[in-house]
Amino acid sequence: MDAHIYLRASLKDQDANRAKVALEAFATEKGLTIAGVYAENISGTKLNRPELLTLLDTAKSGDVLLVESVDRLSRLSQADWDTLKATIKAKGLRLVIADLPTSHMLVQDTGITGQIMDVINNMLIELMATMARLDQDKRVERINQGIANKKLREPDWKPAGKSRNAAKWAKVQSLLLEHPTMNAEDIASLAKCGVATVYRIKRATAAKLQHSD
Structure with a gap:
């Protein structure tokens, strides 16, 4: 079997x-x-x-x-x-x-x-x-409560955004260069990341190239 x-x-x-x-x-x-x-x-x-x-x-x-x-x-x-x-x-x-x-x-x-x-x-x-599922819901609830309490104590505080995974970005950029005709789904699969991440890196790379021109 x-x-x-x-x-x-x-x-x-x-x-x-x-x-x-x-x-x-x-x-x-x-x-x-x-x-x-x-x-x-x-x-x-x-x-x-x-x-x-x-x-x-x-x-x-x-x-x-x-x-x-x-x-x-x-x-x-x-x-x-x-x-x-x-x-x-x-x-x-x-x-x-x-x-x-x-x-x-x-x-x-x-x-x-x-x-x-x-x-x-x-x-x-x-x-x-x-x-x-309940454990996940409780975890999200605790995170949201923590954020709410932090904002009450510090009204000007804002959550920090996720830091960029340099290795992941490099992997996706390398795949984009090596396989310019490959679709985003296949690149995401090879890089082990989300399709949205591929599109975000693709846009950022294109913008950087335009700015350098």
């Missing part, structure tokens, strides 16, 4: 591949053949994730979608989570969560035991997805 490993981290300075070795060992232990490893740095609140979409497009019915934990797969809104679940089900994939032991039986059991475990798993995964 083929397994497709999905790895995700939210921040650019976090290692999305942190759990790669452990999940590969897990797959080997369960007798699974690793068909692909998909890693990306992107928020779990976003449904449109390039690597996840590639996995869903590549995987075949009966394959395993293997993740470390539910929150690596989803911190989505209920509507987006429902969409993702429907896509996984429509593809006929078996969702196996490494830190959810009850899901491990889905690797082999296809009879009545497998059906019962599938029902139990769906309930547990739904609960864990809800907890991940």
